[in-house]
Amino acid sequence: MAKQLTFKNLPHKTIERLSQYRRALLLCLSNGKTHIFSHEIAKIQHITSVQVRRDLMLIGYSGTLRKGYNIQELIDLIGNIIDSEEGINVAIIGMGNLGRALINYFTGKRHKLEIVAGFDTNPDKIGNTFSGVECHSITELNKIIKQKDIKVGIITVPADQTTETAKTLVKAGIKGILNYTPKPIDVPDDVYLEEYDMIxxxxxxxxYVKMSDE
Amino acid sequence: MAKQLTFKNLPHKTIERLSQYRRALLLCLSNGKTHIFSHEIAKIQHITSVQVRRDLMLIGYSGTLRKGYNIQELIDLIGNIIDSEEGINVAIIGMGNLGRALINYFTGKRHKLEIVAGFDTNPDKIGNTFSGVECHSITELNKIIKQKDIKVGIITVPADQTTETAKTLVKAGIKGILNYTPKPIDVPDDVYLEEYDMIxxxxxxxxYVKMSDE
DNA sequence: TTATCGCTGTTAAATTTATAACAGTGCAAA
DNA sequence: TTTGCACTGTTATAAATTTAACAGCGATAA
Structure with a gap:
C-alpha cells in the first residue's frame, strides 16, 4: 500500500500542535537557524520531545540523525497539510476591540488565510478601514460573503447579537465559524464550529491558583 | 469516610465545563427558570447529557428526579468550588485592543474575580481609565502587584515584549499567568500558566473546513 | 395498583491522548 | 574498530477523557 494521501485522521491535538510548531519554526528560521532538534521544539511548546517526534511521524516527516529537522522543509510540509492550497478567506463580524485586535494581530502573518472583510452595525465604523480591512454594514454580509468567497467567519459581536449573527453566517453559506463570544451557538452539522470563551x-x-494555595 | 472536602482532583476538562455550566445557568436564571435538566445544559454546551450528569456527580450535586437541577443551588455550588472565597485580583498587561476587549468583556461579570489594574508602556494610555480600570506604567508593575495583592496576570502585549513581561510578572510574585500572545513563555513550576493562541x-x-471540502 | 415513561446517578467499556520503552543509526573519541 | 553517546522513529503501555449501559425511582396514566 502507498503512503496515505490525506491527513483526515490526524488527532485534533496534533493539528493544533502542528500550527504551533510552524509558528515556532518560522521564528527560528528568521533567527537564521536551519535545523532544529525535537527537544528544542518541545521546550518552546512546553511538551516532551517524544510528542514532537510522534506528531512528525504521523505526518511522515523524517529528520536527520544528530542534526535534527530541516526547518524550512518542515514548515513547508506543515503548510501542505494544514493550509488550503487555494487559500481561505475569512471575515470578522464585530469590529469592536476584539475584532480589531484579531485583525491587527493576524494581518499579513499567513498568506493562505486572509481576513478580507469586517462587519459591524455601527455607522461610524462602516466604510472605514482597520489595518487594511474594510468594515461593511452587516446588512451586506450575505452579499459580500458570496462575492469574496469567504469560508470562515469569526464572531466578535456583543453577546446579545451572537445568535442572530451566527444565523446570518450560516444562511450565507459559511463553512466554519469561530465564536469568541460567551454565548454558545448552534450550527448545522456541515458547518465546523469552534467556540472559545475567555472567561x-x-x-x-x-x-488552579486558588488550589495551589490550599 | 466522609465526603471529599477539596476538589483538587477534578479533571481539567470538568473544571472548564463547570465554568461554562455556570454561565449558561446564570443566563437561564435571568430568564426566570428555576430548574433545568441535564439534557438542556448539554444542548447549550454541545455535549451529551451523560457528561453533564457525570460532571455533577463528581462535584457531588444531586438533582431532583423528573424536575432536574435547581439552578440557583447549582450556581452556588459551582461558585464554592471554582471561586476563591476571598476573591482573586487580576491585572492586564498590555492595554491595546485585546486588553481593552477583555476588560470590557469582563468587568462586573464575576465578583470573585476582578481586574484591578492595567499596565502599558504607552504614555498616552498611562493614567487613563478604561471601563473602570486604571492604566499604570509597566515600571510600576512590581509595586502595584504587591500593593493590590494581584495573583493573576493576563498578558496582551505585543509578541516581542512577551518574554520580558512574563519575567517581570514572575519576579513580582504572580501566581497565575494567562498568555494571549503568540509567543510561548517559560515560568517556574509554582506559577500556573495557560497559553492561548488565536492563530x-x-x-x-x-x-477542518478544507478537509470537509475533500 | 400496576405498567410505562422520563429522568437521575453510577459503573463499565471504549476512545483518545500522552508517556514510556527501546531498537536503530551514525558520529566521535579512545 | 569499537565503545559510548545523542539523536530519531516506532511500538507498547498508561493515563485521561468520553461514551455507553443500565439500575433506580417517582410521577403519570391506564
Missing part, C-alpha cells in the same frame, strides 16, 4: 480560561487559571 | 484556533478551523 472560562481565566476562571480556570484562577481555580 | 492556532483559526488555523484549526481552516483545516
Amino acid at each position: 472560562t480560561t481565566l476562571e480556570k487559571v484562577a481555580f | 492556532t484556533t483559526l488555523e484549526k478551523v481552516a483545516f
Whole structure:
C-alpha cells in the first residue's frame, strides 16, 4: 500500500500542535537557524520531545540523525497539510476591540488565510478601514460573503447579537465559524464550529491558583 | 469516610465545563427558570447529557428526579468550588485592543474575580481609565502587584515584549499567568500558566473546513 | 395498583491522548 | 574498530477523557 494521501485522521491535538510548531519554526528560521532538534521544539511548546517526534511521524516527516529537522522543509510540509492550497478567506463580524485586535494581530502573518472583510452595525465604523480591512454594514454580509468567497467567519459581536449573527453566517453559506463570544451557538452539522470563551480560561487559571494555595 | 472536602482532583476538562455550566445557568436564571435538566445544559454546551450528569456527580450535586437541577443551588455550588472565597485580583498587561476587549468583556461579570489594574508602556494610555480600570506604567508593575495583592496576570502585549513581561510578572510574585500572545513563555513550576493562541484556533478551523471540502 | 415513561446517578467499556520503552543509526573519541 | 553517546522513529503501555449501559425511582396514566 502507498503512503496515505490525506491527513483526515490526524488527532485534533496534533493539528493544533502542528500550527504551533510552524509558528515556532518560522521564528527560528528568521533567527537564521536551519535545523532544529525535537527537544528544542518541545521546550518552546512546553511538551516532551517524544510528542514532537510522534506528531512528525504521523505526518511522515523524517529528520536527520544528530542534526535534527530541516526547518524550512518542515514548515513547508506543515503548510501542505494544514493550509488550503487555494487559500481561505475569512471575515470578522464585530469590529469592536476584539475584532480589531484579531485583525491587527493576524494581518499579513499567513498568506493562505486572509481576513478580507469586517462587519459591524455601527455607522461610524462602516466604510472605514482597520489595518487594511474594510468594515461593511452587516446588512451586506450575505452579499459580500458570496462575492469574496469567504469560508470562515469569526464572531466578535456583543453577546446579545451572537445568535442572530451566527444565523446570518450560516444562511450565507459559511463553512466554519469561530465564536469568541460567551454565548454558545448552534450550527448545522456541515458547518465546523469552534467556540472559545475567555472567561472560562481565566476562571480556570484562577481555580488552579486558588488550589495551589490550599 | 466522609465526603471529599477539596476538589483538587477534578479533571481539567470538568473544571472548564463547570465554568461554562455556570454561565449558561446564570443566563437561564435571568430568564426566570428555576430548574433545568441535564439534557438542556448539554444542548447549550454541545455535549451529551451523560457528561453533564457525570460532571455533577463528581462535584457531588444531586438533582431532583423528573424536575432536574435547581439552578440557583447549582450556581452556588459551582461558585464554592471554582471561586476563591476571598476573591482573586487580576491585572492586564498590555492595554491595546485585546486588553481593552477583555476588560470590557469582563468587568462586573464575576465578583470573585476582578481586574484591578492595567499596565502599558504607552504614555498616552498611562493614567487613563478604561471601563473602570486604571492604566499604570509597566515600571510600576512590581509595586502595584504587591500593593493590590494581584495573583493573576493576563498578558496582551505585543509578541516581542512577551518574554520580558512574563519575567517581570514572575519576579513580582504572580501566581497565575494567562498568555494571549503568540509567543510561548517559560515560568517556574509554582506559577500556573495557560497559553492561548488565536492563530492556532483559526488555523484549526481552516483545516477542518478544507478537509470537509475533500 | 400496576405498567410505562422520563429522568437521575453510577459503573463499565471504549476512545483518545500522552508517556514510556527501546531498537536503530551514525558520529566521535579512545 | 569499537565503545559510548545523542539523536530519531516506532511500538507498547498508561493515563485521561468520553461514551455507553443500565439500575433506580417517582410521577403519570391506564
